[in-house]
Amino acid sequence: xxxxxxxxxxxxxxxxxxxxxxxxxxxxxxxxxxxxxxxxxxxxxxxxxxxxxxxxxxxxxxxxxxxxxxxxxxxxxxxxxxxxxxxxxxxxxxxxxxxxxxxxxxxxxxxxxxxxxxxxxxxxxxxxxxxxxxxxxxxxxxxxxxxxxxxxxxxxxxxxxxxxxxxxxxxxxxxxxxxxxxxxxxxxxxxxxxxxxxxxxxxxxxxxxxxxxxxxxxxxxxxxxxxxxxxxxxxxxx
Amino acid sequence: xxxxxxxxxxxxxxxxxxxxxxxxxxxxxxxxxxxxxxxxxxxxxxxxxxxxxxxxxxxxxxxxxxxxxxxxxxxxxxxxxxxxxxxxxxxxxxxxxxxxxxxxxxxxxxxxxxxxxx
Numbered sequence: 001x002x003x004x005x006x007x008x009x010x011x012x013x014x015x016x017x018x019x020x021x022x023x024x025x026x027x028x029x030x031x032x033x034x035x036x037x038x039x040x041x042x043x044x045x046x047x048x049x050x051x052x053x054x055x056x057x058x059x060x061x062x063x064x065x066x067x068x069x070x071x072x073x074x075x076x077x078x079x080x081x082x083x084x085x086x087x088x089x090x091x092x093x094x095x096x097x098x099x100x101x102x103x104x105x106x107x108x109x110x111x112x113x114x115x116x117x118x119x120x121x122x123x124x125x126x127x128x129x130x131x132x133x134x135x136x137x138x139x140x141x142x143x144x145x146x147x148x149x150x151x152x153x154x155x156x157x158x159x160x161x162x163x164x165x166x167x168x169x170x171x172x173x174x175x176x177x178x179x180x181x182x183x184x185x186x187x188x189x190x191x192x193x194x195x196x197x198x199x200x201x202x203x204x205x206x207x208x209x210x211x212x213x214x215x216x217x218x219x220x221x222x223x224x225x226x227x228x229x230x231x232x233x234x235x236x237x238x
Numbered sequence: 239x240x241x242x243x244x245x246x247x248x249x250x251x252x253x254x255x256x257x258x259x260x261x262x263x264x265x266x267x268x269x270x271x272x273x274x275x276x277x278x279x280x281x282x283x284x285x286x287x288x289x290x291x292x293x294x295x296x297x298x299x300x301x302x303x304x305x306x307x308x309x310x311x312x313x314x315x316x317x318x319x320x321x322x323x324x325x326x327x328x329x330x331x332x333x334x335x336x337x338x339x340x341x342x343x344x345x346x347x348x349x350x351x352x353x354x355x356x
Contacts, residue, residue: 010278015306017281017305042349045346045351046353051252053342053343054343055255057339057341057343058338061263062258062259062263065262065270065318066262066267067271068270068271074273074276076275077275099345103341105308108315108318108330109311109317110317112306113310176301177304178304179281179302180300185280192280193276195276196276
């Protein structure tokens, strides 16, 4: 078929890149994942962190607009998974990225509507939790000082970018519409996203570093585990 | 609850954060690379983008040939431009930041654990 290409500002998966069953299947995964995230996010949201999470979401939307060059003729942009996981935690963070993707898809026609499930799985679930896993593993280093925190943010972001790209490769392997061999897609996706991951790492480290310098109490990773046993309301028995 | 001084400090930090997001979306966006991103580079691999009277066409064999227009393609903000007008990416970005903040801030404020006295 003749495809009129979407403008170069499109940043996420368009409709039609995977077949309908695959799109529906990942749509269901996205719904279940976000439902769990909504439940688990509550414990990390209070009068201070809720506005922070709203602003982090708006910030990710803004920075995702900034495509930076990686190779002649190719660019990359922030995905934001590690950034949100470090600043507001993985459950709230998943919701942050999902909201960005929903606004982009419906308002800006960036990322297809039937592709929303795959885009949410790749960036809001897989990317966020890949970044969260690395950041959590490196937390002792992150707590030791500024250099450790910046290194943690950089590595977590680099990994989140590459793993999110790998999730697309998986979707293409399951139900790709065709047009390129799986080996080609895998090699190009991983290779390009290693480069993009360096940019993602630098942006994430700079942002986390700036927040930590001004308000270390608003960096979820430095606060440590959520405190699910905290009294939920003054009237409730502990 | 925070002391009023703590609230003012927090408000200042949050305001600064918002201003930075608005500056990035409203200003820095003009300097963004217009080359295809990583995913688009992969889906376009194997094709040449050819300018024709009917717009850009893809020649060759590539994943992007399977791409279909989004059902939201008619949105007045589609492709980060107001009504398709060139040079409006900054305003489109500012609108996007405000909408995103409203949706996310509203959801997270609704979901938050209520402190005593709320």
